Amino acid sequence: MRCIAGVLPMISSSSSGRSVRDPEATKQQILDAAEAEFSRRGLQGGRIEAIARTAGITTAMIHYYFENKEGLYRSVLCRPAQEACEAIAPLQLEKLPPKVALEKFIRTVIAYEAAHPQRCMLWFQEANQNQGEYFKLLTGHWADAIGPLIDILERGMAEGSFRALDPWLTTVHILGACIFYFNIHENWKHLMPEVDRLSPAVVEQHAQESVRLILAGILNHKF
Amino acid sequence: MRCIAGVLPMISSSSSGRSVRDPEATKQQILDAAEAEFSRRGLQGGRIEAIARTAGITTAMIHYYFENKEGLYRSVLCRPAQEACEAIAPLQLEKLPPKVALEKFIRTVIAYEAAHPQRCMLWFQEANQNQGEYFKLLTGHWADAIGPLIDILERGMAEGSFRALDPWLTTVHILGACIFYFNIHENWKHLMPEVDRLSPAVVEQHAQESVRLILAGILNHKF
DNA sequence: GTCTATAATACGATAGAC
DNA sequence: GTCTATCGTATTATAGAC
Numbered sequence: 001m002r003c004i005a006g007v008l009p010m011i012s013s014s015s016s017g018r019s020v021r022d023p024e025a026t027k028q029q030i031l032d033a034a035e036a037e038f039s040r041r042g043l044q045g046g047r048i049e050a051i052a053r054t055a056g057i058t059t060a061m062i063h064y065y066f067e068n069k070e071g072l073y074r075s076v077l078c079r080p081a082q083e084a085c086e087a088i089a090p091l092q093l094e095k096l097p098p099k100v101a102l103e104k105f106i107r108t109v110i111a112y113e114a115a116h117p118q119r120c121m122l123w124f125q126e127a128n129q130n131q132g133e134y135f136k137l138l139t140g141h142w143a144d145a146i147g148p149l150i151d152i153l154e155r156g157m158a159e160g161s162f163r164a165l166d167p168w169l170t171t172v173h174i175l176g177a178c179i180f181y182f183n184i185h186e187n188w189k190h191l192m193p194e195v196d197r198l199s200p201a202v203v204e205q206h207a208q209e210s211v212r213l214i215l216a217g218i219l220n221h222k223f
Numbered sequence: 224m225r226c227i228a229g230v231l232p233m234i235s236s237s238s239s240g241r242s243v244r245d246p247e248a249t250k251q252q253i254l255d256a257a258e259a260e261f262s263r264r265g266l267q268g269g270r271i272e273a274i275a276r277t278a279g280i281t282t283a284m285i286h287y288y289f290e291n292k293e294g295l296y297r298s299v300l301c302r303p304a305q306e307a308c309e310a311i312a313p314l315q316l317e318k319l320p321p322k323v324a325l326e327k328f329i330r331t332v333i334a335y336e337a338a339h340p341q342r343c344m345l346w347f348q349e350a351n352q353n354q355g356e357y358f359k360l361l362t363g364h365w366a367d368a369i370g371p372l373i374d375i376l377e378r379g380m381a382e383g384s385f386r387a388l389d390p391w392l393t394t395v396h397i398l399g400a401c402i403f404y405f406n407i408h409e410n411w412k413h414l415m416p417e418v419d420r421l422s423p424a425v426v427e428q429h430a431q432e433s434v435r436l437i438l439a440g441i442l443n444h445k446f
Numbered sequence: 447g448t449c450t451a452t453a454a455t456a457c458g459a460t461a462g463a464c
Numbered sequence: 465g466t467c468t469a470t471c472g473t474a475t476t477a478t479a480g481a482c
Contacts, residue, residue, distance in 0.1 A: 039351065040351050040352055041265060041267055041268055041352055042264060042265070042268055044264055044268045045264055045265055045267045045268025045269075045352070046268075118351055121347060121351045123407070123410055124344060124347055124406055124407075126410065127406070127407060127408070127409035127410040128262065128263050128264075128341055128344045128409060129263055129264055129268070131409045132409045132410040132412065132413050135410045135413060136413045139413050139414055142414060143414065146414075163439070165432065165435075165436075166428065166432055168415070169404075169428065169429055169432045170432065170436065172403060172404050172407065172411075172429075173400040173403075173404075173432065173433060173436050174400075175403060175407075176399035176400045176401070176402065176403025176404065177396040177397075177399045177400050177403075178399070179399065179403065180395060180396075180398060180399025180400075180402065180403055181392075181395050181396075181399065183347055183350070183406075184346070184347075184350065184395065184398075185350070186350035186351060186354050186355045187346055187349065187350040187355040187358045188395075189355065190355050190358060190359045190362050191362055191365060191366065191369075192391070205389065205392065206392055206395075209388065209389055209392045209393065209396065210396060212388075212440075213388075213393065213396050213437075213440040213441070214436075214440065215440075216386070216439060216440040216441070216444075217435075217436040217437065217438075217439040217440030217441075218436070218439070218440075221444055
């Protein structure tokens, strides 16, 4: 008998009177809590005790499943990298015209960020605290996630629908335009308290304006 | 007799044989070290001991000058907010044609980021760790720094040289395209180890491509 | 103004009961 | 598999000498 994820993990006590849990569910709960904590505070700043409290278990369990703080961190980083690949790959962007593929990529990135608004901070924490030492182990996944965008830009230039541009720099500019919005959200809500920048309607506005800006900035107007 | 900032702060011992220092210089050294530390690790993750070591003084001095960790953090946040204003205001962007002013703004932002590559992390740390609780105290400064860009976009639309766009969203998109480059640097160096993304030549490439993308994305092509 | 020494606490990790 | 209790260390902060 397994717990359903999302409900309280306690199972009624066994005949011995001791409460028991589903190990796989516990592991996932720890990972979820750790992702939030490490996103907020990074590897050094993250508190094992805080993760345990959020996950509803004790610090001893974390050491039982992940050996130590660093092992847990490594496991936390792995999941989003895989999910990013899994979000991009099934789109089969290589089979679409560059312009269509680009818009689809942009909307997928923004939807991913909207679904995990603070997950990107994981990578900024990693970059700034550890100079990407743990990120380094995942370069393969990220190359897979970003490669399709490079490919789109090169195909667009080749067929003449995109103007001449540097694919790598343009990739960074596109991602920046899409993602920065979510990074600054918690600060900017104090600049413009009346707008809920994470509401679906406002995120959709962000997506539309992003697509418009990037397409206008990249399309070859002589074409 | 004062120390010159940047050289070793020790002054030859006085007649009593006790080494002395310039209090103002000490304070600045603490602020510099603290900015680096808090940028890397945020308020909670930052270590007073690490700041003291970098500044070349003891932890006792930090408490002497800034009362406690939180007081030091508050002082650290204040300086970049002021400097951002001081970088933008003298450009007198309101007196330039929108297109010229926009390019100047973009290049100023990128130059500022290149000069302080990890300073932007201060704000991300603040956003994610503290939900902008300390940022809130500085909204005035940031409104002053960003206001000119909003103004440029609105003037451009009014005179018809810019297409119809949302000034606030476009501001975020522009900043994202300019700044994201520096945020991901430490991770992406592992994706493309052969390129030194902080070298002046590559930063200039980034600036050129940014200007090109943003201007092309914003200009009214019917104009 | 700056240091050394230390008190007080917070945190990561482990042992051992159940 | 999960908990309670605890050890050892790292960290913030302070007291007091110079």
